[in-house]
């Protein structure tokens with residue numbers, strides 16, 4: 001009997017490095033399905049359609065939202081981002097673990113709709129470090145940078161609502177912590193009641 005599958009939500013403020021942490025996690029946990037989001041923002045250099053995001057127009061996005069095609073969606077710094085519901089449901093129904101790497105508003109929406117999911121919040125080691133990382137990325141204008149930083153402060157106040165926090169100081173350690181949390185969660189009694197019941201009844 002397989003262990004119960006898990007919907008894993010990894011969230012954190014913009015620039016905290018959650019994308020890089022999640023890439024490392026996938027290298028070690030290749031059984032986990034990564035949900036590719038739809039977004040209305042422009043592709044950055046090196047980003048690929050269907051790999052990093054599905055890049056869609058605002059009209060298409062709004063149509064998808066109206067058709068209830070998103071498990072959650074949010075407006076992030078003037079662009080829209082959404083998790084395709086069908087993909088997530090199909091994978092979960094076929095007993096796969098699915099990981100969503102999303103913003104805090106979206107994570108809060110998933111918390112309402114799927115409270116049984118596993119919620120991990122990635123924090124920076126300090127606010128100054130977060131600022132440095134955003135500046136280094138160089139993909140934002142001055143104005144966008146200031147907006148992301150002030151939003152990050154507000155978003156960090158949601159961390160206590162999550163199940164776990166991981167501080168992304170060292171990338172490898174952060175990835176190991178996320179992997180350890182997922183492994184521990186999959187071994188938890190609450191995620192294995194079907195397995196235990198099956199053993200007792202056999």
Ligand code: 5GP
Nearest residue numbers: 014037073074076081082083101102103106
């Ligand atoms: P970026 O534009 O830097 O790729 O992403 C901006 C923010 O949007 C990041 O915090 C990222 O995690 C978040 N994001 C990416 N996909 C989704 C999604 O499907 N839903 C939500 N709510 N946020 C997302």
